[in-house]
Amino acid sequence: xxxxxxxxxxxxAVVMQEAQIERLVERCRAAQHGAAQCNKPGHxxxxxxxxxxxxxxxxxxxxxxIGRTMVSAAACILLxxxxxxxxxxxxxxxxxxxxxxxxxxxxxxxxxxxGDDQTISMNGLQFAIEDYVFEExxxxxxxxxxxxxxxxxxxxxxxxxxxxxxxxxxxxxxxxVDELPYMILFEEMGNEEKIRSLCETTGMEKEDAWQSxxxxxLSAGRMDADSNCYYVSFWTEEVEDDxxxxxxxxxxxxxxxxxxxxxxxxxLFMTESVSEAxxxxxxxxxxTLNPFALELSWEGELPVPTYLQKPxxxxxxxxxxxxxxxxxxxxxxxxxxxxxxxxxxSGGHSKDYRTGEEHAEDTYQLINLLNIHEVDYLLVNGEKxxxx
Amino acid sequence: xxxxxxxxxxxxxxxxxxxxxLYVYCKNKSDCEDIMQGAFLKLYETNTEFESxxxxxxxxxxxxxxxxxxxxxxxxxxxxELDENIAFTxxxxxxxxxxxxxxxxKERMILLLYYYEGYSVKEIGVMLKMAEGxxxxxxxxxxxRLKTVLKESDWSEE
Numbered sequence: 001x002x003x004x005x006x007x008x009x010x011x012x013a014v015v016m017q018e019a020q021i022e023r024l025v026e027r028c029r030a031a032q033h034g035a036a037q038c039n040k041p042g043h044x045x046x047x048x049x050x051x052x053x054x055x056x057x058x059x060x061x062x063x064x065x066i067g068r069t070m071v072s073a074a075a076c077i078l079l080x081x082x083x084x085x086x087x088x089x090x091x092x093x094x095x096x097x098x099x100x101x102x103x104x105x106x107x108x109x110x111x112x113x114x115g116d117d118q119t120i121s122m123n124g125l126q127f128a129i130e131d132y133v134f135e136e137x138x139x140x141x142x143x144x145x146x147x148x149x150x151x152x153x154x155x156x157x158x159x160x161x162x163x164x165x166x167x168x169x170x171x172x173x174x175x176x177v178d179e180l181p182y183m184i185l186f187e188e189m190g191n192e193e194k195i196r197s198l199c200e201t202t203g204m205e206k207e208d209a210w211q212s213x214x215x216x217x218l219s220a221g222r223m224d225a226d227s228n229c230y231y232v233s234f235w236t237e238e239v240e241d242d243x244x245x246x247x248x249x250x251x252x253x254x255x256x257x258x259x260x261x262x263x264x265x266x267x268l269f270m271t272e273s274v275s276e277a278x279x280x281x282x283x284x285x286x287x288t289l290n291p292f293a294l295e296l297s298w299e300g301e302l303p304v305p306t307y308l309q310k311p312x313x314x315x316x317x318x319x320x321x322x323x324x325x326x327x328x329x330x331x332x333x334x335x336x337x338x339x340x341x342x343x344x345x346s347g348g349h350s351k352d353y354r355t356g357e358e359h360a361e362d363t364y365q366l367i368n369l370l371n372i373h374e375v376d377y378l379l380v381n382g383e384k385x386x387x388x
Numbered sequence: 389x390x391x392x393x394x395x396x397x398x399x400x401x402x403x404x405x406x407x408x409x410l411y412v413y414c415k416n417k418s419d420c421e422d423i424m425q426g427a428f429l430k431l432y433e434t435n436t437e438f439e440s441x442x443x444x445x446x447x448x449x450x451x452x453x454x455x456x457x458x459x460x461x462x463x464x465x466x467x468x469e470l471d472e473n474i475a476f477t478x479x480x481x482x483x484x485x486x487x488x489x490x491x492x493x494k495e496r497m498i499l500l501l502y503y504y505e506g507y508s509v510k511e512i513g514v515m516l517k518m519a520e521g522x523x524x525x526x527x528x529x530x531x532x533r534l535k536t537v538l539k540e541s542d543w544s545e546e
Contacts, residue, residue, distance in 0.1 A: 007503040010484040013476050014408045021403050024421060025396055028428045032395065 124150050125177060127184065145184065147177055389438050391431045399428055402445050406452050408504070413456050413497045415489060423459065427452040449505070450515050453497065457516070487537040495530035502527060 016024070119128040130144040149155050160175040175184065322328050391398055406427065410420040427448050438444050476482040488496055494516070501507045501515070509523045516523070 006481075006484055007488070007499060010476075010481040010488065011408055011412070011500060011504050013474050013481060013485070014411055015404045016407045020407075020417075020421070021400060024403060024424060024428075025399050027421070027425050028395065028399055028432075031425060031429050032432050 121150065125155060126150060147175075149178075389440070389444070391434070391438060391444060395428065395432055398431065398441075398444060398448075401441070402448055405445060405505070406448060409449060409497065409500055410452055410456055412488065412500050413453075413493050414459070419456075419459060423452050423455045426455055449501075453501075453515055456497075457494075483538065483541055487534055487541065490537050491530050491533055495526055495533070498523060498526050499530050499534070 119126050121127075126146075126148050128146050128148075130146050147155060147157060155178045156176075158176050403424065406424050407420055410423055411417070414420055414423070430451055431444070431448060434447075436447065438447070474485060476485065488499070491499070498512055498516070501512050502509070507515070509527070512518070513523045518526075
């Protein structure tokens with residue numbers, strides 16, 4: 001397919017009707033006139049909340065008006081959230097009881113592999129990035145992964161298959177190692193700070209630095225619960241809101257990368273997995289997706305909802321998981337309401353670009369959260385919301 | 389050039405360009421018109437010194453794209469379905485368009501900016517506040533997804 005040609009020809013048909021353009025001209029003319037009038041010194045607003053701000057400009061008045069509305073809305077939301085959290089905690093608790101999986105069968109590892117640390121260990125196995133080969137001719141590269149037992153012997157590896165190319169810098173593999181299923185997600189993380197540093201120190205163009213620097217994130221895990229095996233992972237691209245969840249149904253080795261489908265009206269994203277019984281819902285917080293607003297629910301023997309903050313609720317400032325062994329995991333600290341889009345605020349970080357390390361940390365924390373049978377209770381904004 | 393004195397001409401000249409980008413992203417006529425009105429009003433109010441009509445067009449596209457992203461991210465936003473049909477003269481392009489609309493919003497926008505408007509990966513990155521690598525990967529992924537969708541619908545190249 002000649003991409004450029006076909007897309008161009010197709011989009012040529014997307015044009016405004018003449019009447020639409022005329023209407024737009026009229027609307028702009030009216031708005032332009034209104035703005036000019038409003039900005040005249042001493043202009044008095046006809047009525048409403050703006051009367052007391054008659055000497056300020058259009059934008060100031062709008063902001064003050066919206067601000068007041070927001071304050072009222074926020075007050076209502078604060079009242080509502082207390083009730084919502086209580087109800088949700090009760091529901092969560094009842095769903096918790098349905099999980100019957102064996103604790104020792106559940107192992108998760110998610111770790112960042114950098115140039116200094118090419119190996120991760122889990123379940124008596126070592127997964128190591130041996131090499132990254134970049135094929136100039138096709139402009140894409142591939143990773144060479146080795147899997148060994150910790151005693152140095154080679155495990156039985158079979159049925160290894162590439163499940164999906166997410167993009168040139170990300171791919172997903174499934175493999176049986178010593179008869180147990182694993183899923184491995186490779187990501188070549190463009191660590192923005194390191195690339196910037198490389199550019200500064202070598203004078204290299206960013207494009208070249210990107211190609212030459214590989215910071216690799218690898219997630220591997222398995223989860224056996226009764227006879228069903230699922231693995232759940234997620235990744236975000238280095239910036240903002242790309243969010244995906246992978247599910248591996250290990251008996252059939254089928255996999256699905258779940259992607260967003262907007263659900264009209266409430267701002268939630270709904271999606272269904274390979275198994276119709278599994279539904280993911282994840283929400284939007286203050287203008288960006290947040291993995292901690294993730295709810296997982298299974299109909300059957302598999303786990304379990306995590307804490308969900310629904311869009312429209314007041315921001316969560318802090319979530320702490322208190323595990324049964326007494327350890328605490330702070331999930332969200334110093335949560336800053338999003339002022340601009342494209343800012344991440346999670347795991348104690350708030351910045352334009354998340355580094356690969358932060359990404360891995362968030363992944364690890366979420367996966368810990370999914371091991372909900374280890375959880376004693378959650379503290380949300382300091383309040384205990386889930387008690388076993 | 390001074391946009392304040394030429395606003396009506398500018399609206400007529402660039403409405404289709406803005407509309408195309410916004411429609412493919414928002415899939416909703418009313419949202420497109422609201423965003424466009426906002427962009428033209430911002431143009432009227434800006435003190436930016438414009439060197440040429442192309443400069444104005446690029447400025448408008450950037451503002452409109454940013455506003456569209458913000459609108460979509462708004463937590464108060466209600467999402468509405470596609471509200472009109474585009475008049476295609478043949479099935480061939482209709483199927484491509486329908487396949488295009490099945491992509492994720494940002495992927496659709498990137499494809500359009502790259503293939504239709506001819507922006508470079510770098511320019512799209514600046515416009516959407518994305519790293520170039522992210523734009524590249526999204527381009528790659530959306531091309532692949534477009535092909536898959538078209539294959540599923542038995543679309544054949546002419």
